[in-house]
Amino acid sequence: MLFTSVDDVSARLAETGYLASPAVATTVFLADRLGKPLLVEGPAGVGKTELAKAVAEVAGAQLVRLQCYEGVDESRALYEWNHAKQLLRISAGRDETWDEARTDIFSEEFLLARPLLTAIRGDEPKVLLIDETDKADVEVEGLLLEVLSDFQVTVPELGTITATSRPFVVLTSNASRELSEALRRRCLFLHIGFPDEALERRIVRLKVPGLDEALAESVVRVVGALREMDLRKVPSVAETIDWARTLLALGADTLDEAVVHDSLGVLLKHQDDVLKATAKLDLDAV
Amino acid sequence: MTAPAAGAADRSASAADQAAGEADRPTGLVGPAGTADPVAGVAERLTGLVGALRSHGVRIGTGETVDAAQALEALGLADRERLREGLAATLLHSTGQRWVFDPVFDMYFPRRVGAPSDSEAPADREDLRSRLAAALAADDQAAIAQLAVEAVDGFGGYGASPGSDGWSSYQTLDRLRPQTLMARVRDSVRAQRGGAGFTDRLLEDEIRRRIEAFRAQVATEARRRVAERRGRDEIARRAVAPTADRVDFLFAGRTQLAELRRVVQPLARKLATRLAARRRRATRGTIDLRRTLRGSLSTGGVPMRPVLRRRRPVRPELVLLCDVSGSVSGFSDFTMLLVQALHDQFSKVRVFAFVNRIDEVTGLLVHGTADPEGLGGRIQAEATLTGWHGSSDYGVALGEFDERYTDAVGPRTTVFVLGDARTNMSDPNLPAVRHLSERARRVYWLNPEQRSQWGTGDSAAPAYAELVEMHECRNARQLGELIARLLPV
């Protein structure tokens, strides 16, 4: 087990630079305790990926990452035979029967392990990050389900490989597609939303050390106000940090209309959002 | 990890902890001296919580319940918010379930039991309001929560005889009027940190949100008091907001509509499976008696091999006519997205939107799945839906459809009309609907209004219902059931 208590989770994640909300700390603790994969959902830029990295660092574990995308398949996620190498081996043509050659080319030496297989092989502790699961096609979910149920993988030519130590598994999703009920049932569920003001202030001050405390407070309040507006894309923690860095670089020590007006583009990505926010924050005069 | 629940009970006896942890620990689980069996009490509560969640449509299997019990054991009872998160992590599977979960949790693992003790009793209304103003100004969440408890206790009680008495958040808020504290709170914050500065313009909205949060806490507290009186299980089933798929389309708020849009895809997948099953049954066909008997000549007239009459598997055509005026647009948007998600079940789908003019929006919908949230806006912006006024006119719109899009409807077409049939007192144009029903294979009307409202005011529902089959379709759950049953295969 990686953690002794919820407080232990918070404290050790904080050492790596990840500030966990009570919900995050509690759920990470339980995922470790119950040995279940953790499904993390939430808007972009709230630290879902970062969480898995932080857990790996804390655990002194290798981070194995399966980045999902449309079209990712078994040969990218699980394993694949190294055909080129197999061909070379065959054409090197030793004196042997086909059966002998076949046994040889379907051995570990010719196997290209992909993240899911890598994560369950070997004895060192691992954190398996299945990132942006919702981007993968539905068929891949079946594969994940299989691997995450038994933590074993069957390679027909080799036999079944079973994990000797189970990895700590984090799946992330932006919910662009609803994941199947079956996969959800395998996991503990954690929604990471935007942090509350106090936590976001701490994150900003940690990530942007030179920032003055009062300015950090103003930054977080403005971001909070933007999140209440009906925007196409509200700023996330990542944008808060970027904005704070920008303000620091601009040498601004307090906010005023001009500085907010000029740097709003760091927070908002769509032109109509910028226009709407400009009006609502009374920046028109600038 | 040895029996942390018992550990919590031990600790509840320690005076130091009592002072520190009082506000956090869910109470009512152990007697004052730690005499009651805490574990039994907890197990019962967990079962009750799961039962209440299930009755709100949250699907929880035994596996999750076992996980939750383990979570409870691993976390102990010392920190109520951790317990909340731990149970949510094990029992829930999606974000939208959270707003059912939280109020139910508050009821089964309440912050406290009974009334606040005497020392906390509110002196009077003005005193409570001043303390609330101070807490709001300082954004002191612990104090605000405590004041919600006192407020309900002081101002929320009504009735004297058992059975007719209770606790009302409405009455509490009506007497306390927290919204009128705005100016006072704002001025005191300004006095403290100075009114200048860029962020001063954010202040009023921030205070408004704090007041909103206080109101929500009052509601939670009133529910808790009622539950204590009337039995937790009953209240937990009744007084908690329903899951998105049971929310009335007509009353769904912005977040609920967003939540609804997210169930489109899973619902579509489920429906596609059901439709495929129906289609298989339908095409399996009936026994062709004549050919069976002819075939039986070789077996001496004994019909050994039944010959099935195969139906040609022609996929049906679908036409949607959607009222997208303000009152029912939530319903129409959802249904359009759902049908679009099902489009490969049909050889052709055409969608028309109307307010008082009708226009085809099939194209907008095809490209709309990437941005379902913006669908309503795009339809309003790009289609011609209104003529000289902005309110719905079923008669004119249906008449225009009948004239302009004659080719859209034929003997293979099933038509769905979506809308509340409220004609704003204008002519319902029954002949247009009759003509439609004569040309189409079937016409169904899905009405998001409660059946008992049909025909009241300007509703022409009964008149239309005489011509075409009309169904009440108030929420996503009903819609799913209707579509699975009515869609042609």
Ligand SMILES: Nc1ncnc2c1ncn2[C@@H]1O[C@H](COP(=O)(O)OP(=O)(O)OP(=O)(O)O)[C@@H](O)[C@H]1O
């Ligand atoms: N609680 C936190 N503590 C420290 N840093 C955080 C926290 N939350 C977010 N961040 C910072 O925010 C940034 C974005 O985080 P990350 O990339 O993990 O987001 P994400 O949720 O995975 O987003 P996406 O859905 O776009 O992949 C990172 O730079 C991270 O350092």
Ligand SMILES: [Mg+2]
């Ligand atoms: Mg990420």
